[in-house]
Every structure is written in structure tokens, then in C-alpha cells.
Amino acid sequence: MKITECKTNHYTNPLGYCFENPVFSWKVTEAEGKKMVSARILIAADERMEQRITDTGYQTDISSLAAPVMMKMKPRTRYYWTVCVRTDADEEAVSDVHWFESAKEGENWEGKWIGCLSEGKESHVFYKEIEIAKRVSRARLYITGLGLYEAMWDGNKIGEELLTPYCNNYNSWIQYQTYDVTDRIQQSGTLSVMLGPGWYKGRFGYAGNWEKGYYGDNFKLLSELRIEYEDGSEQIIGTDDSWKVRTSNLVFSGIYDGEWRDDTRKTGEDGSAVCVEAPRGKLTARLSTPVTVKTEFPAESLIHTPAGETVLDLGQNITGIFSLRVNEPEGTVIHIQTGEILQQGNFYRDNLRSARSEYFYISNGTEQTITPHFTFYGYRYVKIEKTLCEDPAEAYAVMEGEKRDVIYTPMPDSVKDNFVGLAVYSSLPRTGSLVTGNPLLNRLILNTEWGQKDNFVDVPTDCPQRDERMGWTGDAQVFSATACYIRDCYSFYYKYIFDMETEQESRGGMVPNVVPAFDVDSTSSVWGDATTIIPWNMYRFYGDTGILETHYSSMKAWVDYMTSVNETAEGKKDGWRRAIHYGDWLALDGDGGTEGVKGGTDDGFIADVYYRLSTQLTAKTARILGKTEDAEKYEALSDNILKEIRAEYFSPNGRSCVNTQTGYLLTLRHGLSKDRERTGIDLKRSLKSNGNRLQTGFVGTPILLEELTKAGMSDLAYHLLLNEDYPGWLYEVKLGATTIWERWNSVLADGSISSTGMNSLNHYSYGAVVEWMYSYMAGIRQAEDSVGFQKVILAPVPDPRVGQVACEYNSASGLWKSAWKFEDECHIRLAFSVPFGCEAVLYLPLAPAEIFTDKKNPIFECVRENVCYLTAGEYEITYKIREPEKDTEEE
Structure with missing residues (x-):
């Protein structure tokens, strides 16, 4: 044991x-x-x-x-x-x-906030020489810096984290980190901290510009180094105006635009630091999990394009930085650009919009290894070129984009051996593994996993490459359950919804569409409902009521906000449905066609459905927390919303009047119709009339296969999943995607990108289908009366077109396993593992009734009505399947 x-x-x-x-x-x-x-x-x-x-x-x-x-x-x-x-x-x-x-736990800081008089685009280095006179037994560095900081001891980086102190609502709170530096600080040396603009003071958000960031315009640093000596004495070195400051060789950095490094620049001492006003946000011990380099990608191939470019292909679309070893004559400007796709065999980056996403390096004539410090890129392809500038002013004109007639020459082929892509994302333990007998499905699963990693850089972003990279709440919400199957996301989402709560507090309960909000001050159904759905999913997956206790006030505030909007001046209860919403975003049944963004499902219907869902989740949370009066209030509100939905959107006999795939799916999902069978028939007809092709967007797609399966149409669910043509998940896999696309047709069949206005090749939203693959294809689905996967419904839905599935899910309660394989056309083998302390209800697929009497197999130790009840242990069975029932055609 x-x-x-x-x-x-x-x-x-x-x-x-x-x-x-x-x-x-x-x-x-x-x-x-x-x-x-x-x-x-x-x-x-x-x-x-x-x-x-x-x-x-x-x-x-x-x-x-x-x-x-x-x-x-x-x-x-x-x-x-x-x-x-x-x-x-x-x-x-x-x-x-x-x-x-523990961190500093609210005690006063010995250090003071410091900055510098010189404020430009370049990064600054603050430093202090520290004398160590005795043997050190323990040393801790408590530190934060705005926008981003990188701490060093004698020029060597402290820790492995990148992009500290991370991205959050700086007006409300600012994180500080704690580093154990005992091994580093055993003799005298120099503590230095380099600051970059980052999200705080760099160009970021829709209204961001070059001159001033959304949260601030000045570098700020606060640190406290506490050294304990073996003789029991203590030395405390805090930031103050005795620190020195100098400019660095990083002359520019930005989240969207990349970084410029000039090794010919003189970085002599500028002078003393100055004490500055503290930022608005409350100083808070860290919540963010570390963001570090996770995987190295040597260039897979070197491409000489038809346009004469030298382009490296990593073979995988990643979020991260890079390492490049260079040795060029003094004054050589090396220019690096990143992109997600080639077009006509040439380097392409128009879908990045205004994001320059590049790196400039000016060589001092010595061999160097260059790596970005305060930015990141979303890329698979890298174009590298160079030019020689004898005049430093000319080099800066090149970097500023003012010199239009610059002639670049390609890098030599040896650049392939000197370049390594560095994938960067938040540190989250892997919990899920799913492998099928279909190579295309396996690539789809891998693409979803990479989409999660690439967009989990401290914030659950929509995309990592263009001038956005923001924590869109809708994307985060629809993918949250899938994310929790693949990785342990509790700490990651805890930080995100903590930020969400701070944004709600300043907006009367309204949830902005983006968290942290920056300059976005609008809301929408489905997006704002992240504040109820994500913490509920966290509770269900991890079984910790603490998340509900912490976030309950925000859940309640969101529902109360929607209720206040709903109550119109005319006394009607339709204000929320008439507000502006994103609806079934990027669905294919809207007026805009394949290039549009709004689906055909009524926005007001979706808004009311999610209004009710958030109300239900708030009521359930109130019950769990013992808030009986609140629970009764929100239960009654939920009942009233359902009456309003049925009155507005359903015929007197209970048939849905929202005649879209997503409309029927939401009706099934949320029990809106009194005639569930009729709704299932309508959904099937809707799909059939469209050639059994999906039309769903962000709202309908995550629940499409589950609702089909629950309605007895698993064959159709598999048909949609395995479709290799547009629109479908495997269409993009067949076209070489290594992450999940934003649109069903982000790339056309001829390889050309379909739109540059809004087209990312690294979104994870449609990867939410992987949740169905874990919970239905593999059959590891949590029981309704369970949390933390202590009780699971093992009900795999096998299909011969897939052949076999092997799934493991290391839940909060332990490791669950489910595997099935068709041995031949008539026989199937299944294996399951139930972890310690857990129980399972097993439904054997297509099993003949006679096998349940086989008491020799432990799987049948406890059987009721051909359902097996399992405790902790390993189980296996092979049997001849009965003939599956065919989906019946409607009259």
C-alpha cells in the first residue's frame, strides 16, 4: 500500500x-x-x-x-x-x-517600490551588490516587477519561470513570487533584475498603442532578499534608492510585436533608482502556476521557398520562444519572423493582423546565443534573414520599419542546426491519455492537447499568435471539462476565476468577455456564464467545495446581474434575451455563410438557456453550502425562466421553434421540451437535410456528439466525428493541422487560408469534442451523484470503424482505465480498472443477456438487471456481441 x-x-x-x-x-x-x-x-x-x-x-x-x-x-x-x-x-x-x-502573509515589506527616471522602449536592469560575510543557512527572494521581470544572481537567471509576475487584473491585485535562493547565495555577488513592458505597460488589448499600456506606463520593482546565517543572524536587502539602474541590450519588447536586442549598444550605468508610487493593485502572494520551457523542437526541416526565403519548419504549431546560436560580423541585423502556415510554398503571416511577432538582433561580431525574454510567439514556421548595417542609425531604421528598401539575404543552411523552438506553457500535471485504432483520431486528440498547452500560458487564451491572445471567457468555458480530463487544471482555473471575480466586483456582477479584461467592457451569454460553469466543473472534477465557497458570491452576482438586465422598464422579462450576444459563434448556418461569425440559432434563446443554467448551478451551489434561502430563491427563478423559454420558443405541444442543430441540441441538453423523443427526431432530420454534416458553432459543437449518443444515435455521432471532409474535425487533420483551428474552414481544401480578418490555426474550442471521446467513446463518465470521480459510469460506446480504444484518466480519486477492442466482426474484448476508494456502474456494450450469469468472472460479482457494479480492482472480459439495433427512421 x-x-x-x-x-x-x-x-x-x-x-x-x-x-x-x-x-x-x-x-x-x-x-x-x-x-x-x-x-x-x-x-x-x-x-x-x-x-x-x-x-x-x-x-x-x-x-x-x-x-x-x-x-x-x-x-x-x-x-x-x-x-x-x-x-x-x-x-x-x-x-x-x-x-x-508560506509567503509574507500580509506583513510589511522591507523593500520599497522603485523605478527609474529614464522611461523608453528599452528594458532596464536594476541591481545591487550584496556582501555575504558568513555561512548562509537559508535565503529567500520575494519579488515582483511591472510589467515583467527576470531576476539574476551574478548574471545567472534565478529559477526557470518565464513571464513573471504573469498576467492578471493589475488594478486589483499584483502577484509576487518566492524563490529559494539558498544554494545561489553562498558568497558575495550582484542581485540584478531586468524589467520588460509585458501586459502591464506594453501594447496589448484592442485599444493598446505604442506609447502607453492599459495598466501603467512606468517600470516598477519591489523585492526583498532575506538571508539567514548559520549563527542565527539575519540580513534583509530590500529595494530602495540605493539600487543602481542601467539600460540593457534589449531595446524593445512587446507581447504582440516581439523583441529587439542590440549587442552593439553600450549599457553603462545610468544612475540610481528612484522610489516610486506603488501600483493600484493589492500586493498578493502568487496564484499562477509556473510557466516554463516544456519541450524543445529542433527544426524538422529547412525550406528554400519559391520566393527565395529561408524558412524552418518545426513540424508542430507551438507557443513559445526559441534559441538561436549566431556568429555574424558586427552590425549584422538578423531578422526572425514567425508564422503558422505556408502559402503557395512561401512564408505567410497575414493572419497575425497587426502583431509583428518578430525578433531583431544586432550582432557585435562575437558568437552568441539569442533567446527572447519578455515575449512569446505562436508559430510552426520561422523565416530568418539578415542584412549588414554599417551605421547604427540605419540598423534602428530597419527595426523601426522606417527603412523600406532594406535588402535581406537568406541565412546559410547551417541555421537549421543552430535553431531550437522552445514550447512554453503553464505547469499542469497530465492526467489523461487516449489512443484509438484510427491514426487521424489520434492526431485530432494530439492537436487538442497541443491547443490546450499552447493556450494555457498563465491565462486560458483564445489564440497565441495574433494581436489578441486574451482570456476569452467563452472559449475557456466550453473547453473547461475537456481540459480537466487531459490535465490537472484546478490551480490554473483557480487563478483565472480569481481574476474573473475582481473584474466582476468593479462591474456590478457583470462578467466581461475577456479576463483579465484590459479594454474590453462588454458581456455576452455563454461567455459570462463561465463564472458559474468553470467553478462548477472544478468542483465536479476535483471534489473540493472550497472553490464553491470562494466563488459563490461571484456566481450569485452574475445571475443577479442578468436578472437586473432582464427586468425591463416595460415590466417584461426579456431584457437579457434582447441584449447583444455572440450566440452560436462561428456556426455555419448564419447569414454570413462560411465567412460569417454569427450562427443561425436565435441569440435570445441561447441567452435564456444559459441564464437558466447559471441560475441552476448557483442554486445547486447554495444547497451544497447550506444556504437554503438562496437555494430556494434561485430554484424558483430557474423554474420561471423555463416557463418563459417554453412560452417564447416552443409550440403548445412542446415542439421547439428554434429549428437549428444547436437549437435542438440545447433543447435536449437542458430538458426544455416535454417531448424529448420528438426533439431527437427533429435533430436527426436537421442533420439529414444537411447531408449529415454539422453546422454548429461554439455553443452547439461541444455538446453535439453527447446529445446524439444519449438520444440513441451513436452511429450518427461517429459518422460526424469520422467525417474527413468539410466541415468536420478530421478535415483539418487531413490538411496537416497540428493544433485545432478557429474556423471549420480556416484553411480551404487547396491549402489556401480562408480569411485574414479573424483566422487562427491554434484555438482549442472545437477540441471540446475530446470530452465526448473520454466520457462516451472510452466510457469514463462521472455519475451525477459523485464528485472527484469517486463514482463512475463505465459505459463505452464502441464502433468498428475505430477498431479499438485505450484510455486512462488519473482523476482526483485515482487512475481509471477503460479499453475496448474488436477482436473480429463478432467479438469484443474490454478491460477496466477501478481505483482505490471508488466504485463503478458498468454497462457492457452489445452484451448478450446470457453472459451476466457467468459468476467465474469477478466482473459479474454484483449484477442487477444486466448492469455490473464494481469496486476497486482490475477487470477484463471478451464476448460475442449481439446484433446492434439500427437507428430507426422517423415517420
Whole structure:
């Protein structure tokens, strides 16, 4: 018996994170028993667990998903903990020792906010020489900087994180990070911090410009280095006006536009730092999970294009930076541009719109390795060229774009061996694995995984490449369940909805379409409903009621906001449906056709459906939190909204008057019609009239296959999934996509990109189909009365066209497995694994009734009405399938 994956507040050994009280979670493996009967948590001040602070004693009602322990944490203190578990087989085990370390916990800072008098496009370096006179036992650096910072000791980067202190609503809160620098600071040296504009003061957002960022216009730095010596003394070095500041060789950086580095630039001392006014936001210990380099991509191939360009192909569309080793004569300007696709064999980047997404380097004549610091790119292809400028002014004119007649020459072919793409994304443990017998489906799954990684750079962005890269709430919402199957996203979404809450607080409960909002101050149904749907999904996937407690006021505020809009001056209750909404975004049944953005489903219908959904989720949350009065209020509101929907959008006999694929899907999903069978027939007819091709957008697509399957049309669901023509998921796979496209027709069949106005080749929204692949194709679907996947409906939906599926999902409760394979036309083999402490309800697909009497197979140990009830363990079975029932044609 082993105790594994021990976490504090959903982090592994968290250093300097923001939380008031610790919440512990763990998993049990290799146990003889089936479930935990009690557990005990010990917290101590030392790693030997001798100086005990808390001992909960063995508790029978403790949850391994989230066990809170009330304790007052001291600032800057490391605590150690273990958990002891007993099972129903009289086993007992103790976990390894783990730790968590508090941040400054609201105590005053010894450091002061500092800046500099010289404010330009270039990055500045603040530094201070620090004398270490004795043996160091412990050292911590507490630091933040705006827009972005990179800390160094004697010129070597501290830690591996990029883009700190990350992207959030700086007007409300500003994160600081904690670094353990004990090993670094053992002798005297120089602590230096380079600052770049980033999201805070760089060009970003729809109204961003070159001169001033949305949140601020000045560099700001705050840090505190605390050194403890072996003799018990302490030294504290905080930022103040004794620090020096100089310009760096980074003469420009921006999230959209890239970075410029000039190694011919003299970076001598500018002078002393100055104390500056603190920013508006409250200083807060970190919530963001680290963003680091995750994967290296050496160039897969070098292309000499018909236009005479030298282009590198990584073979994968990534979000990240790069490393390039160069050795060019002094004054050589190397120009690097990134793009997602080639056109007619040539480099292409028009779909990036105004984002320059480039890198300039001016060589000083020595060999150097160049890597961006304060930006990132969304790219697969890289064009690299160079030109020689004898006059520095000429070089700057080239970088500024003022010199139009510059003649570039391609880089030598050796550039392929000197370039490495560096994929960058937030650190989230992988939880899901899904492999099928269809190579195209496997590529689709991989494309979805890359779409998640590429758009999970601290914020769940819509795209990583063009002049947007923003946390659109609708995209985040529709993909949130899929994301939680693939990776452990609790901490990532926790930070995102924390930001969402701060934006709501300043808007009377309204959720802006983008979080952090920057200059976007509009809202829409489906998008704003992220504030109820994402925390609800987090609760369901991870079983921690803490997320509901924390975010309940925001859920409630959103519903109250919609209610206030709904109540019109004329006394009607239709204000929300008449507001401006995105509707079924990018569906194919709207007036704009394939180039349009608005689908054909009535926006007001969608708005009312989601208004009711958010109300239902708020009512459920109120019940869980024991807020009975609130629960009754929102339950009654939900009932009234349903009456309004039926009165407005349904015929007297219950037939939907919203005659679109998405309209029927929403009707099925949310039980809007009293005649579910009729709605299913209408949906099938709608698809058939369109040649059994989908027309759905952001609203309908994520639920399309699930509702077809639940309505008994799994054959049609598979037909849509496996369609290799436009529109469909495999159409883009066949055209070489390595991520998920924004539009169904982002690229036309001839390889030409369909639109440059709004066309990303790296959106994840339509990748939400992978949720159906986990929950229905593989059949790992959580029961309605469960959280944390403690109870699962194992109900795979096999199809011979796929051949086989092997799925693993390492849930909050443990590792679930489901696999099926057609041995031949008549026989199927299935295998399942139920983790410790969990139970499953198994529906064997197309199983003949006689096999359920086979008591030799443990899978049939508990059977009721041909349904198997499983406890923890491994199970396998092979049988001859009965003839499947054919979908019946409607009259």
C-alpha cells in the first residue's frame, strides 16, 4: 500500500502561494483493501516530524480529495506534513514527508517600490551588490516587477519561470513570487533584475498603442532578499534608492510585436533608482502556476521557398520562444519572423493582423546565443534573414520599419542546426491519455492537447499568435471539462476565476468577455456564464467545495446581474434575451455563410438557456453550502425562466421553434421540451437535410456528439466525428493541422487560408469534442451523484470503424482505465480498472443477456438487471456481441 500524489491546496510542495488555510489531498495505490476507513494528518515544524504543530487524529469522515486543516500560518515559514491512512483490510500506511511554505502573509515589506527616471522602449536592469560575510543557512527572494521581470544572481537567471509576475487584473491585485535562493547565495555577488513592458505597460488589448499600456506606463520593482546565517543572524536587502539602474541590450519588447536586442549598444550605468508610487493593485502572494520551457523542437526541416526565403519548419504549431546560436560580423541585423502556415510554398503571416511577432538582433561580431525574454510567439514556421548595417542609425531604421528598401539575404543552411523552438506553457500535471485504432483520431486528440498547452500560458487564451491572445471567457468555458480530463487544471482555473471575480466586483456582477479584461467592457451569454460553469466543473472534477465557497458570491452576482438586465422598464422579462450576444459563434448556418461569425440559432434563446443554467448551478451551489434561502430563491427563478423559454420558443405541444442543430441540441441538453423523443427526431432530420454534416458553432459543437449518443444515435455521432471532409474535425487533420483551428474552414481544401480578418490555426474550442471521446467513446463518465470521480459510469460506446480504444484518466480519486477492442466482426474484448476508494456502474456494450450469469468472472460479482457494479480492482472480459439495433427512421 502506497500513499501518492500528496498535495497542499492542489499544489505539490508549494512555495510562497496564496492561501489562508491548508487543504490536503492524496491518493492510495497498491492496497489490498477497497476503500479508506480513516485518515490522520500531522503537521510539524521540522522534517523529522518531531516538532508537531497539528495532529488531527484518525478521522472517519475525512476526504482524500480535500481535507482542510484550520491553522494560523506564520509568515515565511516552512511546514512539513504527512498523512496516515487505514483501509477496510486493516492496512495502515504513512506517506512520505511533504511540505508547504508560506509567503509574507500580509506583513510589511522591507523593500520599497522603485523605478527609474529614464522611461523608453528599452528594458532596464536594476541591481545591487550584496556582501555575504558568513555561512548562509537559508535565503529567500520575494519579488515582483511591472510589467515583467527576470531576476539574476551574478548574471545567472534565478529559477526557470518565464513571464513573471504573469498576467492578471493589475488594478486589483499584483502577484509576487518566492524563490529559494539558498544554494545561489553562498558568497558575495550582484542581485540584478531586468524589467520588460509585458501586459502591464506594453501594447496589448484592442485599444493598446505604442506609447502607453492599459495598466501603467512606468517600470516598477519591489523585492526583498532575506538571508539567514548559520549563527542565527539575519540580513534583509530590500529595494530602495540605493539600487543602481542601467539600460540593457534589449531595446524593445512587446507581447504582440516581439523583441529587439542590440549587442552593439553600450549599457553603462545610468544612475540610481528612484522610489516610486506603488501600483493600484493589492500586493498578493502568487496564484499562477509556473510557466516554463516544456519541450524543445529542433527544426524538422529547412525550406528554400519559391520566393527565395529561408524558412524552418518545426513540424508542430507551438507557443513559445526559441534559441538561436549566431556568429555574424558586427552590425549584422538578423531578422526572425514567425508564422503558422505556408502559402503557395512561401512564408505567410497575414493572419497575425497587426502583431509583428518578430525578433531583431544586432550582432557585435562575437558568437552568441539569442533567446527572447519578455515575449512569446505562436508559430510552426520561422523565416530568418539578415542584412549588414554599417551605421547604427540605419540598423534602428530597419527595426523601426522606417527603412523600406532594406535588402535581406537568406541565412546559410547551417541555421537549421543552430535553431531550437522552445514550447512554453503553464505547469499542469497530465492526467489523461487516449489512443484509438484510427491514426487521424489520434492526431485530432494530439492537436487538442497541443491547443490546450499552447493556450494555457498563465491565462486560458483564445489564440497565441495574433494581436489578441486574451482570456476569452467563452472559449475557456466550453473547453473547461475537456481540459480537466487531459490535465490537472484546478490551480490554473483557480487563478483565472480569481481574476474573473475582481473584474466582476468593479462591474456590478457583470462578467466581461475577456479576463483579465484590459479594454474590453462588454458581456455576452455563454461567455459570462463561465463564472458559474468553470467553478462548477472544478468542483465536479476535483471534489473540493472550497472553490464553491470562494466563488459563490461571484456566481450569485452574475445571475443577479442578468436578472437586473432582464427586468425591463416595460415590466417584461426579456431584457437579457434582447441584449447583444455572440450566440452560436462561428456556426455555419448564419447569414454570413462560411465567412460569417454569427450562427443561425436565435441569440435570445441561447441567452435564456444559459441564464437558466447559471441560475441552476448557483442554486445547486447554495444547497451544497447550506444556504437554503438562496437555494430556494434561485430554484424558483430557474423554474420561471423555463416557463418563459417554453412560452417564447416552443409550440403548445412542446415542439421547439428554434429549428437549428444547436437549437435542438440545447433543447435536449437542458430538458426544455416535454417531448424529448420528438426533439431527437427533429435533430436527426436537421442533420439529414444537411447531408449529415454539422453546422454548429461554439455553443452547439461541444455538446453535439453527447446529445446524439444519449438520444440513441451513436452511429450518427461517429459518422460526424469520422467525417474527413468539410466541415468536420478530421478535415483539418487531413490538411496537416497540428493544433485545432478557429474556423471549420480556416484553411480551404487547396491549402489556401480562408480569411485574414479573424483566422487562427491554434484555438482549442472545437477540441471540446475530446470530452465526448473520454466520457462516451472510452466510457469514463462521472455519475451525477459523485464528485472527484469517486463514482463512475463505465459505459463505452464502441464502433468498428475505430477498431479499438485505450484510455486512462488519473482523476482526483485515482487512475481509471477503460479499453475496448474488436477482436473480429463478432467479438469484443474490454478491460477496466477501478481505483482505490471508488466504485463503478458498468454497462457492457452489445452484451448478450446470457453472459451476466457467468459468476467465474469477478466482473459479474454484483449484477442487477444486466448492469455490473464494481469496486476497486482490475477487470477484463471478451464476448460475442449481439446484433446492434439500427437507428430507426422517423415517420
